[in-house]
Structure formats: C-alpha cells, structure tokens
Amino acid sequence: MTDKRSDLKKIIMDTKTLPTLPGVIQKLNTLSDNDKSSVQEMAKIVSSDQVLSARILRLANSPSYGFYRVSTISNAMILLGVNVVKSLALSSSIFAIMEKDSVGLWEHSLGVGVAANLIARKLGLPECEEIATAGLLHDIGKVIIPLKCSEAEKTIQKLIYERQIFTMEAEREIIDTDHAEVGGWLSKSWFLPDKLSEPIAFHHDVAKSENHRIKTAVVHIADVLIKASGFGNSGDCFVPSIQKIAWDALKLNEQLLAELVDEVEDKLVEVKNFSLEMMSE
Amino acid sequence: MQKIPLMLAKAGMTIARDVFRGDSPIGIPICGKGTLLTDSLIARFDNMDVQSIYVEGHPVWEEGERSFDDILHELDGRFIKTLQEPLNAMLYDIYKSYLIKSMGGDSDRQAE
Numbered sequence: 001m002t003d004k005r006s007d008l009k010k011i012i013m014d015t016k017t018l019p020t021l022p023g024v025i026q027k028l029n030t031l032s033d034n035d036k037s038s039v040q041e042m043a044k045i046v047s048s049d050q051v052l053s054a055r056i057l058r059l060a061n062s063p064s065y066g067f068y069r070v071s072t073i074s075n076a077m078i079l080l081g082v083n084v085v086k087s088l089a090l091s092s093s094i095f096a097i098m099e100k101d102s103v104g105l106w107e108h109s110l111g112v113g114v115a116a117n118l119i120a121r122k123l124g125l126p127e128c129e130e131i132a133t134a135g136l137l138h139d140i141g142k143v144i145i146p147l148k149c150s151e152a153e154k155t156i157q158k159l160i161y162e163r164q165i166f167t168m169e170a171e172r173e174i175i176d177t178d179h180a181e182v183g184g185w186l187s188k189s190w191f192l193p194d195k196l197s198e199p200i201a202f203h204h205d206v207a208k209s210e211n212h213r214i215k216t217a218v219v220h221i222a223d224v225l226i227k228a229s230g231f232g233n234s235g236d237c238f239v240p241s242i243q244k245i246a247w248d249a250l251k252l253n254e255q256l257l258a259e260l261v262d263e264v265e266d267k268l269v270e271v272k273n274f275s276l277e278m279m280s281e
Numbered sequence: 282m283q284k285i286p287l288m289l290a291k292a293g294m295t296i297a298r299d300v301f302r303g304d305s306p307i308g309i310p311i312c313g314k315g316t317l318l319t320d321s322l323i324a325r326f327d328n329m330d331v332q333s334i335y336v337e338g339h340p341v342w343e344e345g346e347r348s349f350d351d352i353l354h355e356l357d358g359r360f361i362k363t364l365q366e367p368l369n370a371m372l373y374d375i376y377k378s379y380l381i382k383s384m385g386g387d388s389d390r391q392a393e
Contacts, residue, residue, distance in 0.1 A: 166362070228376055230359055239359050242368035258375045265379060266284065270332040273286030 005176045011148050012182055013189040024049040024278060032086040039082055046085065047073040048274060050109040050136050051143055055088060056080065057133075058190035069193035072129040102143075104233025107275050109139050111231045114271055115222035115264045122260060123250060125214060127195070134199035135219050137187070139234060141179030141200070142167070144186060149175060160236050167235035168204060180204050206246040217246035225264050231271075285341045286333055287326055294318045295337040303330030339384070349384050356380065 028045050031037040046052050053073055060076035061069060070076045077085055116135030120128040146153040152174050159170040171178040184201025195212050199219040202209040209216035220243060226232065227239045282297040295317055299310035311329060326334065356376060363369040
C-alpha cells in the first residue's frame with residue numbers, strides 16, 4: 001500500500017462524525033419536539049439520509065452496546081431508543097455544514113436506496129430493508145473524501161470536468177484509492193455488518209464480493225438505473241457498465257429491466273417531492 | 282396526464298386520477314378525478330401525507346423549458362461511455378422508449 005493510500009486509510013479509520021443536511025436535522029428536531037409524532041415517522045426521515053443512517057448504525061453496532069450486528073435503521077432505532085436518536089440528531093446539527101452542492105449526492109443516494117428496495121422486492125429477495133440501507137449508504141465514501149482531502153477533491157472535480165471521465169478513475173489517479181474502497185474502510189471501522197460493508201466496498205466490482213454477492217449486485221444495478229435516469233448528481237454524469245456477473249446473479253432479463261425502469265421512475269416522482277420538501281425547510 | 286410531486290402542484294391544475302391518503306393507497310379516495318386544485322386542497326393533501334398526484338396535461342416541465350429533444354440528448358450524453366456494451370445498449374433502448382411513452386412524444390409538447 002502506498003503512502004498516500006495508507007495515510008488516508010488512517011484518517012478515515014479515525015473519523016467519528018460526518019456532516020449531514022440541515023433540512024433533515026431540522027425536520028427530525030421538529031418531529032422529536034412533537035408529542036404526537038411516532039417512531040415510524042422519525043425512522044422515515046432517518047432512512048432518507050445516508051449520513052444520519054450511517055451514524056445511527058455506527059452507534060448501534062459499537063462494541064459498547066454489545067448488540068449482535070444491526071443492519072436496518074428501524075432495528076437500530078428500536079434498540080437505541082428514541083431519546084438516543086433525538087440527541088444524536090441534535091448533536092449532528094453542530095456538524096450540519098454540508099453545502100448546497102451536496103444535495104445532488106444526497107438525492108443520488110436516496111434514489112439508489114429506493115431503487116435497491118424496488119429491485120429486491122421485485123425479485124423476492126430476503127432482507128429487503130438491509131439491501132435498501134446498503135443502497136442508501138453505497139456512496140458514503142463520496143461524503144468523506146471532500147471532507148478529509150478538500151484539496152485533492154478539487155483536483156478530482158477538475159479532472160472529471162476536463163477529461164470527462166468517471167469519478168472513480170479520477171479518484172484513483174489523484175488519491176490512489178476510490179470512494180468505494182474508502183466507504184468500505186469507514187464501514188469496517190464503524191463495525192457495520194458485512195451485508196452493508198460489502199455492497200458499499202464492491203458496488204463497482206461485484207466479483208470481489210464473496211459473502212453477499214446478491215446484495216452487492218442489487219446495489220450495483222440500482223446505481224446504474226439511477227445514473228441512467230439522471231436523478232440527483234453523484235459526481236460525473238456517465239452511466240457505468242452493467243456488470244455481467246451482477247446481471248447473472250440476479251437472473252435479470254430485458255422484460256424485468258423494462259418493468260424496473262417503469263417502477264423506479266414512478267417512485268422517483270415521490271422521492272423528488274420529498275427532496276423538494278427537505279430543501280424548502 | 283402527468284404524475285407530479287405534490288410540492289410542484291399549483292392551484293388551477295386539474296386532478297386526473299383519484300387521490301388517496303399517503304398512508305393507505307388502496308383505501309377510500311379523498312378526492313375525485315376532475316377536481317380543480319386550490320391552495321387549500323393542496324395543503325390538505327400535504328397534511329394527509331400525499332406525495333404525488335396525477336394531473337391533466339403535462340403542466341410541469343423540469344428545469345425550465347427542456348424540450349423532448351434536449352431530454353433525449355441528455356440521455357445520449359449519459360450513455361456515451363458505455364453504449365457499445367450490449368446490456369447497457371438494452372437499458373438505453375428501454376429508457377428511450379420509456380421517455381417517449383411518458384412524454385407522449387414530441388407532438389404533445391407542440392400542441393400545448
């Protein structure tokens with residue numbers, strides 16, 4: 001491992017907090033102040049934000065709690081209790097400095113979460129909620145890279161724009177690693193279960209996923225679908241190749257894909273409404 | 282007919298399909314099709330957790346005046362790197378026909 005890469009890995013392993021969108025925090029605070037709001041309502045807001053979800057899962061999986069690997073938001077919220085989630089949301093507001101251009105990445109993540117859920121349900125796969133969470137968190141590496149190496153991030157953006165290449169190619173060239181690997185490191189150091197960390201780390205290289213290949217394949221296809229629809233912004237605007245191994249693992253065919261496109265696009269109208277609501281707060 | 286996010290609904294649009302509560306999409310409709318939208322009606326839908334509605338015509342155009350050609354052009358741009366691969370080419374064709382179907386073709390836009 002080269003110096004640049006191991007330095008970055010060390011920094012990421014030490015990362016305890018990530019900034020999230022102010023709109024999400026505000027909405028959660030309003031809900032927690034209202035006696036009439038339910039855990040379900042809070043869970044819905046939490047699972048719309050990749051950063052807050054990651055933080056709650058980190059807490060639920062921390063060795064001090066001693067729970068056995070928690071992989072869904074709703075389980076984590078039930079185990080931690082509403083009060084802990086409340087205080088986590090409040091403490092997040094201190095770090096709520098995510099910029100406006102992060103909205104695109106947030107929309108992309110939310111879109112992939114929704115698409116992953118639709119694919120999993122359509123194929124009748126077990127653990128749909130875990131797959132949706134993995135989809136939501138798949139680009140968490142893209143949240144952390146600009147934060148930990150803001151100079152390198154500027155060069156990466158410049159490279160994507162000038163040479164019209166994939167985000168990943170630019171990342172490899174500048175920081176000698178990529179957002180998938182970085183996301184994998186983060187999820188390992190936060191003790192997230194394999195069923196989440198594998199799809200995060202290998203959503204661009206499904207063949208490397210050994211224990212949770214189906215879940216990784218769903219997240220990969222969901223990512224491709226959202227990139228194809230042009231919803232949100234994940235750095236570059238190019239649709240990645242559909243990996244044959246993912247296609248075969250899910251036993252997809254043309255008709256299924258066409259139905260999925262219809263369903264995903266239909267659902268994205270609602271996701272758009274949600275994101276418009278968030279931004280107007 | 283177009284499915285739009287409730288946040289983009291405006292008074293004066295006409296509902297094209299019955300509206301259901303957000304938490305019980307197969308329950309009793311809360312508003313019938315053909316109703317003219319008003320601001321208070323939109324606020325009520327919002328309270329009932331309605332996320333999206335179907336309206337007559339195609340009143341909402343994303344990001345200003347993107348024509349159908351522009352939308353197809355953007356689709357081409359997104360697929361520029363991977364269109365030579367058979368699976369991606371398949372997805373491209375599916376998306377293209379989806380867009381043509383959902384926009385009602387170019388003629389719909391001209392007519393409005």
